[in-house]
Amino acid sequence: MERVWLNRAMHVGFFLLLAASASRLLFRHGLNQESIRNVSLAAGLGVVYAAGVVFWRRLGHRGRLAWLVVVLLLWLVLVELAPSFSWCAIPLFFVCLRLLSPPLTIVAATVLTVAVIVAQIYLADSFDPSQVLAPVAVAAMTVVIFWELRRAGILEERERLSREIHDTIAQGLTSQRMLLQAADRAWESDPGRARSYLRQAMAQAGDNLEEARRFVRDLGPADLAGRSLPDALKAISDDFRQEGVEYPLDPKTQAVLLRVAQGALANAREHAHADRVVVTLSYLEGEVTLDVFDDGVGFDQAVPGPGRGYGLRGMRDRLAEVGGSLVVESVPGEGTAVAARIPS
Template identity: 35%
Template sequence: MRNELDVENLAKRGGQPGAMSYRNSIHIMTATLLVVGLGASARLSLPLFALACVLLLAWGFLYFWGSSKRVDISHPMQLAWLFLLTLVWIIMVPIVPISIYMLFPLFFLYLQVMPDVRGIIAVIGATSIAIASQYPNGLTVGGVMGPAVSAIVSIAIDYAFRTLWRVNNEKQELIDQLIETRSQLAETERNAGIAAERQRIAHEIHDTVAQGLSSIQMLLHVAEQEILAKDEVENPHAAALDKIRLARNTASDNLSEARAMIAALQPAALSQTSLEDALHRVTQPLLGIHFVINVDGDVRQLPMKTEATLLRIAQGAIANVAKHSEAKNCHVTLTYEENEVRLDVVDDGVGFDPEQVRAQPAGLGHIGLSALHQRARELNGEVVVESAYGQGTAVSVALPVDAN
């Protein structure tokens, strides 16, 4: 009922399509009925005419005052106002028979104030009173059909407008969600673009400037050692040696600056630690799971992009373990081989059915696995996921690396 009341409040304030016309039409119809009722009362005797005027004016005042204040007062107060309107109408019908047509605005008020089964019951009750009020003068087919058809038409009109408003609300919610999703996608794409560009720049610096400076430093160091070896007794090349040392020191300083730039651009976990240390840092904040990290093979410096991709995949797999597996233990193994590096994340959790997950449309809860596969494919790698209910999960990723 709360949602229906919210719809009605929005409609009353003109926040729904056709709400203003709907409200004004009822007001115009009510004002017209009041004027007709006053005109029809002129044929009554003076005392009855005076009483009819008082009742009609009182009913009209209650109607228009309550209609202007209805949204701002509590629901019990609205029910009390509606009861008072109905009571005045019941007293007025025997005195001013034409006031039976005041049923129309009453019907709409019942359905608006009580947008549930209570409103329908109130409409049926008022219809019954209108029909019963004609009994002393004799019931006719028109006398019965008039109020009954009026009730059906009022319910149909109210239902049509309420459906229109509900559909409009649903469309507006959908539009708001689409706008929010578009903003989130734009922000995600922007962040992804920034991250990709930072990664590209860091990779370029690492493969060009840093490597070149490192080579210059080593060559100058070798040249310095050769000159020193040939001049053990005398050192006629002191000036040349000074220049070589200066060049080597400059190359060393620039190499340090280049590495600092690379560290600032690569993932934070790798900025000051090795890949193994970064894995320890990823698992350290996760409580309730015992993580064991092993490194096999000859540990060596990998290309920055490979290390960053391995770390991101490890973060995704470990996050899945923490969120979904209910595991007690998890083993993370980093294996360095001649032509590839492999990362294995194995847990003893509840497991799942990989085939069932792959059969689901993208975006239904397994986007994490899709991200792992996507990251591996970017470096011509492969991700294998093995799991079964009650038997834990094993995620293995292999990335090719240059043996040199």
């Protein structure tokens, strides 16, 4: 998964280091033919780098690789002419790590590290081991940190997709299965009712397809497209109640509350066998709350049962992302109450 903030920070860092290197060059050597040439080359490198950032999506993977090769070649020439520009190596490390396969990343990191070592030795009055050890240590730490961030991003994206699949596709398929089973039972005795169930199943399939497209693009729930949170909750529940005066909520908060409601309703339908489910959305001072109560079979919270663990954990994970919390109260034979709280 792309870490947008990290990419932007590295781009900004590159331009700042490029400007710092150019200022150091002019400060130490003044305006002469050689310094003007080197600063002009640095400006050209900056333009090429900026063009790649601006047209990143249009370039495609091959275009980005070609752009990276040009940037690295220009930088190596610049470091050969003016070693102080070796400071730009760190953001270039990150670009290599972002675009290249692990074997090519190692090659690129080695080339960049060697160039920095040579530049440090050239700039120093005398040799000492830190001129070799420091660049090697920085390169190693950069590679390890970036790969760890990438691994964490992949795990985070997998968790997001698993929650979305559980709360949309899995629940939708369960509903379709129930509708199709009902249609099969009514096929001989009541063809009209069977066709009604089939139409509902087809509509459910269409809704599932739209939800799948949206969560792959990391968009909000389709039920919130063009409607408020109370309206979306009314659409998915038979008994909806609103308390307090509605006020604007962050889109992420609305999406989380809707997903929690969908998960709680699915649990009540699939596991609790409830006759009645009441959904209450309360706009309070300083927080918004969502309560879902069903009169189903309930369960013993000390004894995890099939189908309950992941759904409740997914609700808690979603709420934690927006600073919220979840409380579940249930007694066998007396129903279940799910209460979500999010600071507003």
